[in-house]
Amino acid sequence: MKNWEDDSPECPATQDLLDVMHICDQLDIHLHANNFSQDYVERVFKKFVYEYEQGRTPNPDILCNREIKFDVLLKKTQDLGADFFATGHYAKLIKDSKNSLQLHRGIDENKDQTYFLYALAQQQLNTTLFPLADWHKNDVRKKAQELKLITHNKKDSTGICFIGNKPFQSFLQNYTPSQTGEMIDPQGKVIGTHMGTAFYTIGQRKGLGIGGKKDGSGQPWYVCEKIVSSNQLMVAQGENHPLLNHHHLSANELNWIGEPPTTNTPRLTARIRHRQVLQEVKDIHLDTQKDTLTIIFVEPQFAIAPGQSVVLYQDTRCLGGGIILHRW
Incomplete structure (x- = not known):
């Protein structure tokens, strides 16, 4: 294939x-x-x-x-x-x-x-x-x-195949135009320029070009929000910043492999990215009319990114999940 x-x-x-x-x-x-x-x-x-x-x-x-x-x-x-x-x-x-x-x-x-x-x-x-x-x-x-198969020691495939080792920003620029804009801190102060919100992800630390600018904490900067309407990229210092860690998320485009979970389903866990350690879920709410799911985690989750998937588990069983809409 x-x-x-x-x-x-x-x-x-x-x-x-x-x-x-x-x-x-x-x-x-x-x-x-x-x-x-x-x-x-x-x-x-x-x-x-x-x-x-x-x-x-x-x-x-x-x-x-x-x-x-x-x-x-x-x-x-x-x-x-x-x-x-x-x-x-x-x-x-x-x-x-x-x-x-x-x-x-x-x-x-x-x-x-x-x-x-x-x-x-x-x-x-x-x-x-x-x-x-x-x-x-x-x-x-x-x-x-x-079995003497020639692929027995072939290197594992990792990452997105069509990007490979190319820098993500330079790859994506081939398909969507750059649109520079303001890089702001949580108080709205302009501290730099970004190449286009499409080229960054929530939680991104590297490649921001503002490593020398500090707010007194001396901690690294992370992308915490992409404000597409005003073409602004908000960044905050420290991975424990409240704008980077949230207990709640909502999701749509839901798919359940079997019966959907309920607020009474025991031992629910979830992950918001591949290989993340399964996180304990405190509660969920499934709106069947709007086909949306709200999840409340026991512990705050770092860098919940809209567009990524949240997947629910019960012990070893994968129940299904959906596309992340919002986090708070």
């Missing part, structure tokens, strides 16, 4: 295809090569750029799973007559007493990918297999080495 036309060192589609061809020959597996680049641009990348232009922080990997891997690719396998769709995600599927599928975290907590899979539906998971559910990544590599 090829999703991006730029065959760069960070996204080496040609080398990946050669590796797959080698392994398929070795294991006597038939290979079907497909180019879904246009689907990816239309259904993932354009929304990625639009969301940044609106001052939000999207997660293209979640969109890719929902729109490409578990839609375009899944339908392609069905057209080929496949009985099942197996992927390398570190996640686990369990059928409950009602014969409904539950999504659970895989045994390898460091590689858990349920955060990226919360937006899937029962229909998409119905013929899906996650064979790595009870495997640790190190054991997968050992097994691959035993």
